[in-house]
Amino acid sequence: MPEGHSVHRIARQFARHFVDAGPVAVSSPQGRFAADARLVDGHAMTQARxxxxxxxxxxxxxLWLRVHLxxxxxxxxxxxxxxxDTTASAGGRMGQTNQRGTVVGATGTGERGVSAHARRDTVVGAHEDSVWSIGAPRRTRIRMAESERLEPEITEWPPEPIGQVRARLLTASAVADLRGPTVCEVIDAAAVARVIAALGPDPLVDRGRAAEQRFVxxxxxxxxxxxLLLMDQSVVSGIGNVYRAELLFRARQSPFTPGRLVPEDxxxxLWRDWAKLxxxxxxxxxxxxxxGLRGEARRRxxxxxxxxxxxYHRxxxxxxxxxxxxxxxxxxxRKLYWCPSCQA
Structure with a gap:
């Protein structure tokens, strides 16, 4: 299952290439999303969160399109x-678990951005660059979930949907196809607020001491x-199986201690480390x-x-x-990994 970092990266792709990009043609090649697609078809996208x-x-x-992968x-x-580099190394997919690795320098060097609400032409991430600057001008395809995989160049526009596409979002220069989500629905602002209110804090959305105290x-x-609490999305948002195991090891904390018995500090x-990771x-x-990884160790x-x-997975x-x-x-x-000595 995609963890929080992947979903933020996907939202940033939408912010770069769909927000303020003019009318978006929304359809459902598979058919299961057709009624909801008509509610936003032809409207401009104004925000990606x-x-x-x-x-x-x-x-x-x-109206809002809500997606849970x-x-x-x-x-x-x-x-x-x-x-x-991550997308280029993996061939472009953004989604599923067991993500392929990143070969540093796979795209050349680009600038790095930091804001989740960056302008569409801001490049976010390590060594990100436009595919137009990599060799000859071309249009390409990437898949984004837990892993990111770059796929062969496309030769027609728009490309034909591949497989069971639940939703397609199309502008004059970009298209996004959604497959296999748990949730894909169009809702109003009040419903968005209710969904978010039921979620635990997300360090990239809920900042400051109040968010940390809410988690504590x-x-x-x-x-x-x-x-188990770290995987409960009503307690904290975005943590999945990998981050759960790694956060607890980094804290030298037994995964079996009841929450009420884990010291407040x-x-x-754990919250601050989650924000960092x-x-x-x-x-x-x-x-x-x-x-602390440097040079060849970091590249590996x-x-x-x-x-x-x-x-994790060891x-x-x-x-x-x-x-x-x-x-x-x-x-x-779900599989839970820990060190019986360090996390006793």
Whole structure:
């Protein structure tokens, strides 16, 4: 399932290439979204927002497209679009888990942006660049979910939909196709507010001490193990299986401790660390959770999952700190990884 950094990156693609880009033709090649598509078809997109694992696209008639990718959803972008090293290395997909690695320099060097509400021509991420500056002018296709994969150049415009496309958003120069989402619906502003109100805080949306305290209070009010609370989107937005395991290891915190028994300072530190890792994820396109990597070590970590995590997906391998074999068990239907010694 895409974690929070991926959804923020997808929202930024919409901000760059669809917001203020004129009328958007909205359709449903598959047919399941046809009625809702007609509600926003032909209207201009005015805002793209991500909150945790959910994305909201606003149109000039006051309606919003809400998308939750779930376990298998992904967006395919095509046209005059922007790619970064992660996208180029993975061939352009933005969505699914087990993301391919990033080869630094795959696109050449571009500038980096920082604002989630950056102008459409701002390039956001590590070494992002327009595909028009990579060799001959061309139009390309990328897929975005947990992983990002660049696909072959397109030779006709607009390209024919491939597979079961739930929703297609088309402008004069860019197209986005959505497949396999858990949620895809058009709602009004009041419904958007209700959805967001039910979500826990997102460090890229909810900033400052109040957001941290909201998270701390939610955790310490519950007897549920902290390893499950971090996956509860009503407690904190955007954390999935990878970040859950890595955050708890970085805090040397047992995943089985009830939330109410985790010291307040530890819970606050988890929030601040999540804010840090989320920003790194949005910038690099990878769930890079090991600090202090330089040179070749950082290049390996960006390129290979086995070199970028402390405990995730390392069952039976020696802990990088103490040598104890990493443990795994299924908790609430998801694999939970931890070090029995460091996180005792």
């Amino acid at each position: 991500a909150v945790g694992k959910q994305m909201f696209l606003e149109f000039d008639n006051g 779930g376990m298998y959803g992904a967006w395919d972008f095509a046209g005059d679009i922007t790619v970064d 209070d939610a955790v310490r009010a519950k007897s549920t193990p902290i390893g 530890v819970v606050g530190a 989320l920003r790194i994820g949005v910038e690099t396109g990878q769930m890079l959770t090991m600090d 970590a960006l390129a290979h999952r086995d070199d970028r995590h402390w405990v 069952t039976g391998e020696p802990c990088r700190v103490c040598g104890t074999p990493i443990a795994m068990q299924v908790a609430a239907g």
